[in-house]
Amino acid sequence: MSASYFEIFFAAFILVLPFLYESSQTFRFYVKFFAYYIIVSFNAVFFIPVFAFRPKNVRNLVVASHICKFISPLLGLKWIIRGRDNLEKERACIIVANHQSSLDVLGMFDIWPIMDKCTVVAKKELFYAWPFGLAAWLCGLIFINRVNSGKAREAMNTAGEIVKEGKIKLWVYPEGTRHNTGTIHSFKKGAFHLAITAQLPILPVVYSQYYFLDEKKRVFNQGKIIITTLEAIPTEGLTLDDLEDLMDRTHSAMSKVFDEANKEVHQICS
Template sequence: MLALRSLAFNLCFYLTTTVVAILGLPFLVSRPGVLRVARVWARTTLWFMRVVAGTEVEFRGLENVPPGPILVAAKHQSALETLALCIVFPHFAYVLKKELLAIPLVGWFFRRGGMVAIDRSKGTRAMSLMNAAAADAIREGAQLIVFPEGTRRPPGAPPAYKQGLSHLYTALNVPCLPIALNTGLFWPRNGFMRRPGKAIIDILPPIAPGLPRMEFQELVQERIETASNALVGNGLSGLSGAGYEVSAEEAPAASSRR
């Protein structure tokens, strides 16, 4: 049954992605148009997650979102939060790899949507170019979303935070909003299965600008990891109670709660 529901969701997801991308082409004329298309895509996908896969997404801490431009630092376990955060932040802009701009059709939306692309082929210049592009986005009122570890990590994996987030925090001088989650339990990063249950995205209190860079780096990592590990541990307890086997990737999070 789980495999059939997962197959049905995946088919719905990829079909919806294709249809929304094609029907959204007229909205490429402006950034607000692209963001509207992204929110339609996100809301449709979350609906399919709930109805087809049996996975509800719960947002916590929405009252912690400050007005105006901010730097958002989110744990990254799944494609799920990439979609879900489009709903939370109306003027979002993601920091992403330049290679994603080359994806057919979808890459056009990334370009027109004002995403901040990192060109890692530039070497040491990549950081300064990213800071400049991020500063432009912040001046336009964006909520700049960064995944500090750079790529999706399985639930319970040791943290691997990069220095890019702290450089942005120092350069932009805006509040940083940490986000914890346990989405990888329900939409694994490289897995086919979509587990039913409640995925939680927890928006933590913002960190004010002005901290020394290394102090900020340690603080934001500690907050995100502590909250995410708690969410993953609780989520694993629920999955185990429902009869799902804990994977080898997820086992560290389970043992850390003992």
């Protein structure tokens, strides 16, 4: 008899889920993020033994992206890619991108096959978020200790040598933390310091604002995002005396594209 009551309760719960999903933005918010993290974790478990055959190979990320691309349409997200030619070139460079949410990774899944060889600078704590952290390590992600500036600088210098030798793109979020506030916040110096010392070009990538997402109000609706890759900014001949100017020029160029893309994406979705 108890089993029957359980079955009735479970059936009623399943039936009410679609209603809750459509009627409650908070419920929809948590369901979408739960699905996102569960699917990524499941894929990580699946890929770990595959990646173990060629550990720390950045092309593992291309393999993962082909499988993980389906997450975006499942969540109601569509990525519009601009400036593909700038991403396709085989060259070592420092990609700097604005950082708005953990959803940024889903956009990267769409462009990793275009970039081919690219790795990411990530905070060390992410490595311990297994199984994702282990899979990311096997894909060649570079983890830095943001608390210890000396070790962080050493890791970045090592990363510079790796990308130069292998003609790999190094993806960095120079804002440091996530901001979905309708503006690109000030940059930290690490990526630009590395670009100058290693004489590697800066390749700016701009995500339009996540107007469909509000984590404070627990809103996660359908949405479109424009990802624009700008022309590379050369650093040949620059010294650390030019650091601030390089940061300002990059921030200014990205902010201009960010504002333009925001206007366009709102027109597309209105």
